[in-house]
Amino acid sequence: EAQVTQNPRYLITVTGKKLTVTCSQNMNHEYMSWYRQDPGLGLRQIYYSMNVEVTDKGDVPEGYKVSRKEKRNFPLILESPSPNQTSLYFCASSFQRGTGELFFGEGSRLTVL
Amino acid sequence: QKEVEQNSGPLSVPEGAIASLNCTYSDRGSQSFFWYRQYSGKSPELIMSIYSNGDKEDGRFTAQLNKASQYVSLLIRDSQPSDSATYLCAVPHSGAGSYQLTFGKGTKLSVIP
Numbered sequence: 097e098a099q100v101t102q103n104p105r106y107l108i109t110v111t112g113k114k115l116t117v118t119c120s121q122n123m124n125h126e127y128m129s130w131y132r133q134d135p136g137l138g139l140r141q142i143y144y145s146m147n148v149e150v151t152d153k154g155d156v157p158e159g160y161k162v163s164r165k166e167k168r169n170f171p172l173i174l175e176s177p178s179p180n181q182t183s184l185y186f187c188a189s190s191f192q193r194g195t196g197e198l199f200f201g202e203g204s205r206l207t208v209l
Numbered sequence: 210q211k212e213v214e215q216n217s218g219p220l221s222v223p224e225g226a227i228a229s230l231n232c233t234y235s236d237r238g239s240q241s242f243f244w245y246r247q248y249s250g251k252s253p254e255l256i257m258s259i260y261s262n263g264d265k266e267d268g269r270f271t272a273q274l275n276k277a278s279q280y281v282s283l284l285i286r287d288s289q290p291s292d293s294a295t296y297l298c299a300v301p302h303s304g305a306g307s308y309q310l311t312f313g314k315g316t317k318l319s320v321i322p
Contacts, residue, residue, distance in 0.1 A: 127308065129310070131312075136314070137314065138297070138312055138313065138314035138315055139253070139297065139312040140312075141309055141310060141311070144308055144309065146308055152308070154309055155309070155311070186252055186253070195241070195301065196241055196242070196243035196258065196299045196300070196301045196310050197243065197255055197258060198253075198255065198299075198310070199255075200252035200253050200254070201252060202251075202252055203251075203252050
């Protein structure tokens with residue numbers, strides 16, 4: 097089954113404790129991206145990757161890091177989480193860079209206390 | 210900053226009626242446009258894409274595009290309670306090397322039985 101898998105789905109953590117949200121896709125997609133979704137602000141792009149070892153900032157990259165060492169994986173790293181990073185996070189992938197046809201993961205709800 | 214604007218709603222329509230959802234965008238160079246549906250607590254899923262001026266029909270859904278007016282809409286005919294969801298408009302950025310995708314904040318649709 098074609099899918100984008102995120103882990104963890106739910107996480108409560110404390111300020112400053114480094115965490116990683118993993119994302120893996122099994123569709124051999126070139127393009128992967130991370131979004132956060134907040135009430136009243138909609139979906140906002142954090143980082144995206146056009147292919148292995150190629151990443152770039154989206155609209156709200158502050159406080160986040162990413163890496164793309166393998167085509168299937170695109171982890172999101174919060175080095176020192178803060179309460180304003182409490183959000184619902186979505187990973188998405190697409191067969192082709194530059195297209196808006198995204199497949200989304202189920203989301204990861206993160207709470208930073 | 211590329212902007213994508215949608216009426217937040219909620220938009221309420223009776224079962225069987227036509228629901229009309231609207232989206233405007235600021236990037237004159239954008240060439241492709243996408244509609245996503247997001248049920249409460251779920252991830253967005255792609256329902257329509259449109260690339261050329263005019264109408265594109267897929268079952269009960271029709272996407273309409275007017276690039277001169279920078280306007281794209283989604284019509285849902287014979288609306289069903291199962292269509293109750295938030296509808297997101299998404300527009301890729303134009304320009305060489307740009308692989309960002311901007312979402313509108315979404316319009317919440319309620320179909321009343």
